[in-house]
Amino acid sequence: MAAKQFDVVVIGAGPGGYVAAIRAGQLGLKVCVVERENLGGICLNWGCIPTKALLRSSEVFHLIERAADFGLKAAKPDYDLGAVVKRSRGVAKQMEGGVKHLLKKNKAEVIMGEATIPAKGKVSVKTDKGTQELTAKHIILATGARARELPGLEADGDLVWTYRHALTPKRMPKKLLVIGSGAIGIEFASFYNTLGADTTVVEVMDRVLPVEDAEISAFAKKQFEKQGMKILEKTTVTKLDRAKGKVTAHLEAGGKTTTQEFDTVISAVGIVGNVEGLGLEDLGVKLDRTHVVTDEFCRTGIEGLFAIGDIAGAPWLAHKASHEGVMVAELIAGGHPHPIKPGSIAGCTYCQPQVASVGMTEAKAKEAGFDVKVGKFPFIGNGKAVALGEPEGLVKTVFDAKTGELLGAHMVGAEVTELIQGYVVGRQLETTEEELMNTVFPHPTLSEMMHESVLAAYGRALHI
Structure with a gap:
């Protein structure tokens, strides 16, 4: 198969990649997007959007429980977990369809497969029909990140879950342990706690939502506890003993170790960049703890190669990725965009x-x-x-x-x-x-x- 030529090849179709492709298409560049899984990436399929759909269900449930506060009468509310999850998946599917339409509208070609960069300006894509070679003067890496797995705390999809399992649960947890109180951990804790799970959150730092202002963290913690959540700060989960239908967590705090039993554990201890298998080391791309090192314009130091979004480091936010995608597309098209100021990017957590x-x-x-x-x-x-x-x-x-x-x-x-x-x-x-x-x-x-x-x-x- 002859190599296809493009002005820009984008690897990854998450909120960074697909937006970069749309903007490049609008600017008259010939664009190709390579995606190995879902258009819209983690954010749209397994992150921001479906979690908001789940949280909306729990919010409505919580409001119905409070009907009397508003002078309303409602029978004791109940939920169908399968239907809640089905709605969430439907929202994600609808959004994925929207991305497909937008890429088509802006004449961006989509190739589903695994990409590697064998040399500067070249991309090789392994598809289910064979290998497709692409050439492009500009390549944008937008491969995102995945859940970090700590030794001994690895997910198994049964007793120990990552965000993916937590989005499509096969059962409702009765006694839940959430490891990590960043945005992902606290949102799932909020969702399951509202629906009645006995929820404990463990945070290694000295407070929940550790990146937030201390006063805001303290206020949020008080509200979580009022809702029945247990919050353990300055605590580490050192080990999980798995048995049939239960997990014994070893919790270390202040030099002492205690154990508690749970039926479900959600691990939300950060992310690692998807840098493997792309051929970055051979190209001479600089990596720092699973993230690509870039300048303020997302340039990697290798001519024509850019990295945007989660793979390019903090803040790990979809809106940052999208904005970088637009900036890089405009740069490639000969524009003079402003670099992004991380201090002006908002962080949002959708707990209650x-x-x-x-x-x-x-x-x-x-x-x-x-x-x-x-x-x-x-x-x-x-x-x-x-x-x-x-x-x-x-x-x-x-x-x-x-x-x-x-x-x-x-x-x-x-x-x-x-x-x-x-x-x-x-x-x-x-x-x-x-x-x-x-x-x-x-x-x-x-x-x-x-x-x-x-x-x-x-x-x-x-x-x-």
Whole structure:
């Protein structure tokens, strides 16, 4: 088979790869996407989207349980786990179809198979019909990442699950252990706990959601515990003893080891980049702990080879991958895009209550030498939050006392994953407290708390 020629070959069709291909197609480049599994990648098929569908089911279930709080009557709610999972898979399938349509619309050719890069500008794809050779002046690596597996804690799909097993459970856990309290761990803990699993979360760091502001972590922890979750911080799972229908976890904290029995364990201890089998070492690509080392424009140092998304390192977020995909496509087409500032990328966690943040935590800002002004506003002081029946939450803003620059914003509570974008735009526009104070926020909305938090940093809050 003769080698097919393209301007750009994208390896991986996740939120980084497929977006890079769409943008390259829009810019008139001849594009090919190679994908070994699903269009839309992990995010769309096994991550962001299906987990949100599951969490929506548990959120509705939780609201029905609270019907009396709203003056409503509902019989004792129940759920059909199979139907909940089926809905989640249906949402993912619908989105995958959307990606297929968008790639076709933008004339990006799709080849399903495993790619390797035998030499600069060459891609070899192993398909079920044989091997297809491709040539391209530009290659974009967007192969993503997978769940990290720790020795002795490996998933078996029966008693010990990764996120994939947790998304398509064959049974409802009764007594669940979640190892790791980052976004993935805490979202699954939230989902299963809401549906009635006796849930314990183990975190090796000194607090849950360790990348978040300490005050937000503490607030979230209190809410999780109120919902019946058990949180064990500064604790390591050293060993899992598996037997029929049960797992005995060895938990080490403060030099002492105790054991607890569970019927299900979900391991969510981070990710590793999919760098194997691509031929990167032979090309001379620099790797750092399973991630490709790049410059601010995602260039690998090998002419014409770029790496975007999870494979290119933190933050491991779909929206970062997509934005990098657009940036690289524009660079290849001769444009002059701005590099991405990691400090202006928001992180969102869809547990109950939701958590969202952008920029520096208060501790990081002080560590960086800033003299800070900090504002806080509680949900209980907001009419819309109280009317929604969601009075538990907090908005926190961190400013540079000298310049008024918004250094960071941190939130916990209902719908904060939607609210955070206001502060993201503010940071992108390099706004100061003055512009934010002079912005008129609509009433009654949750967003008014964002205004109040800014006012609070300067001793001007109105509703507390």
